[in-house]
Amino acid sequence: MNLKKAIRVGLAAMMLAGIPFSSVLAAGQTDAARIRELVDTGMHYYWSGGDVKKAEAEVFKGITLHGRYDVVEQAFAEASALSPERLDFRYAVASARILQKNIDGAIETYTGITRVDPNAFNAYAWLAALAHIRNDDAAYHNYMDALAGINREKANAFRKRFDRADTIMSMAPNQDVPALAHHTTIVILGYALAEDGSMRPPLMQRLEMGLAAAKRNPDAYVMVTGGQPQAGVTEGDMMMRWLVDQGVARGRIILEDKSKDTVGNMLNIANLLHRHTADDVILVTSASHMRRAQTVLEDALAQYDIDAPVHPLIALDFDSMEEAAKVSDSEKLVVYRDLLRVAGIWAFPGLQQ
Structure with a gap:
């Protein structure tokens, strides 16, 4: 894709996504430099946060932002619009939505990735995890079947991961100090x-x-x-x-x-x-x-x-052991987020596992 066509595609995608025209103009000036700026901004706010108002005024010019992960999402959304063939940017958008507990938004993004790449194992793994968190058994099994169709051995490994996570989350909290053997x-x-x-x-x-x-x-x-x-x-x-x-x-x-x-x-x-x-x-x-x-x-x-x-x-950092035993949907989301990361599905591909 030549530069002019890339700019046209990127600008159109950004406008369809509802990104203000001021940002569209900024993005159209120099794509490569703008993408670098956006990625650097996204990762800076992911790691250490920053002045959200400053990001609104200097990086995004006119977009109202509500928090550091909102900045991360917007940065990668604009980068994705400028380079729509880059699925890594779409994965980064989904990760930012997960951080904000926006499950519907994450599902939308992962589903969009599978439409572009029907063999997107990582996207299907996340869709399976999100369905499991929501106790949507039908969707969970459908996504697991899709994973098996791509790579059966790898799908079985993820099924075992999910089962292990379920077992751990069902365990009662323990404060009894064990006495164990050597090593x-x-x-x-x-x-x-x-x-x-x-x-x-x-x-x-x-x-x-x-x-x-x-x-x-x-x-x-x-x-x-x-x-x-x-x-x-x-x-x-x-x-x-x-x-x-x-x-x-x-x-x-x-x-x-x-x-x-x-x-x-x-x-x-x-x-x-x-x-x-x-x-x-x-x-x-x-x-x-x-x-x-x-x-x-x-x-x-x-x-x-x-x-x-x-x-x-x-x-114990709860008022009681009974409180400590409760597992919220928000906690499940965080557990699965880090489980998928340690399993090799990077939160921000090429940038942060």
Whole structure:
């Protein structure tokens, strides 16, 4: 497609999508430069947010935006309109809609992808997951059949993933510290530090549960995780220092401070467990985070052929265990979002898993 035709197609698609004419003009000036600007803007707001009003005035010129993920969606929607053959931009739009819990919008986008590419396995996998979240069994089975028609072995692997996630989400939360045999690793998940680098209450609660597990399993390794820095330190570093101050030998502690989010965290944990060998894993995190963390970790472990069982141990961040046991549709969406990401379906293809 030559440049003039690409511009005409992009402008028409943008106008049909309801994007203001001011943005259409801006996009038509230099497609490649505009796309770069849009992608950079989208990923910046995905990672760290920013001034939404500034984005309205300087990047989109006239569009009313309501939040950081709204900016992400708009950025990739405009990039997709400029380059409609780029399905990666459409996947990014769908991911931004998932982040905003706009399931109907995500379904519309994934369905559009399958019309362009009938063999779009990743789009069908997401459609199956969304149908499953909505308890739409007929649609779920139809989408799973479509997956099997594309790649039966891969479809069966995703069916097992979904079943495993269902099992984990049906489990009662646990605060009983297990005593296990040798080759046990206790994994304590981090939580964002305050701006001054101090540890917030949810992280302290996780550390206290992890310390109890370390005392009951004196031969176990203790892995501390989290790589988002504040005031020159990371969660993992602060957690390690605290445990040492509480009497845990430094030689027992494994530090994972390279990850930026839950998915990267679990893949790095699985890699470290593969290197250090573990017969059992005690996973420590907040109750509100456990189902997602365990689902993603078990998938990551399976990718490394690690068959060590995961024993969940929660730090209670609800008013009661009964409240902690409830699974909302919003939580299911987040669980499936990160499950699909760790399974290899990138949220923003080529940019962020």
